[in-house]
Amino acid sequence: MTHQEISYYRLAAQKLLETNSNSPQEIVHHLGAMQAQDYSMAKWAIGSRCNATEKEIEEAIDAAKIIRTHILRPTWHFVSAEDIYWMLDISGPQVQKMTISAAKKYGYDVQKLNQINAAIEKLLSGNNHLTREEIMQELNIKKSSGQDFLAAAIMMHAELEGLVCNGKMKGKQITYALLEERVSKPKTKLNKEEGLARLAKRYFESHGPATLLDFSWWSGFSPTICKQIINAIGLQLNSVAIENQTYWFGNQINKENNFKESIHFLPAFDEILISYKSREASILLEHQSRAFTNNGIFKPIILENSKVIGTWKRTMKKDHAKIETEFFNETESHKKAILFEGIKAFGNYLETKIVIE
Incomplete structure (x- = not known):
């Protein structure tokens, strides 16, 4: 991998x-x-x-x-x-x-x-x-x-x-x-070990492949505690080592899947970036300061084939949503037209017209 x-x-x-x-x-x-x-x-x-x-x-x-x-x-x-x-x-x-x-x-x-x-x-x-x-x-x-x-x-x-x-x-x-x-209280209660195991399994199945430090950041628990949890549930997960770093993920990932083109206009603070301690897999280091700040302010992002290529913002008007974009690199006009297809889902979600400026 x-x-x-x-x-x-x-x-x-x-x-x-x-x-x-x-x-x-x-x-x-x-x-x-x-x-x-x-x-x-x-x-x-x-x-x-x-x-x-x-x-x-x-x-x-x-x-x-x-x-x-x-x-x-x-x-x-x-x-x-x-x-x-x-x-x-x-x-x-x-x-x-x-x-x-x-x-x-x-x-x-x-x-x-x-x-x-x-x-x-x-x-x-x-x-x-x-x-x-x-x-x-x-x-x-x-x-x-x-x-x-x-x-x-x-x-x-x-x-x-x-x-x-x-x-x-x-x-x-x-x-x-x-x-x-x-919300009614459940009749049974998990002990701490059971709860931590469930939390870790849920994280790696829904966010993996991810590292121990990624889980520690997302969960708020110390690396020492997170290491103990992963050791306890390791047999329920898959793992792969890349450059001496172990990435954990759930059994549901199909490694035989063929990659396909994808465009996503994702919100500020989306899990695709904020739930990982290290974000280099999704965004180049030189672009990170344009997508989020050191004090934790994240902007809405544009992903092309799982990589962050720019940011966007929306302004709600009476009868439409105005979308403004900023790409990290110069983007050709014909390619922009393809990228903007990815914002259509946002218009459907808002049930309004999208105007790109």
């Missing part, structure tokens, strides 16, 4: 290679957790992997088939309802260390955070969905630049405790609701 093949197989593993009939929640379940701090773009991350429209994805989120919460790393993720509890059990405690540390800067220790959780539970009880600002008003935490960070830490702590998750959208505003009122 070559580095070129790695990027191709990742497309297949991430369900980007062929149009499929999976539902939005099935896509999220397959990938385990999908980074989702940019809500609009995160919905397209799901839509680019299935035939669902933006409206259908929003319906799945409002119906709590897909949960948006903080998990794995201290950022937003989409997680399927069937995965939310066991994933919180294993990853919540490690992320909480960061949120508790942040809250302490404002004089809020664990005891005070737990008292606030009790107040939040009363506020949201009975399927009462409130925005963060509404919750802070009820808690008498005044809005200011500093207090905004405190509010984020308070709500993240409540999420990681399994108390709250996203509620139904209130217009264009995101709300919070009680998790147990949206």
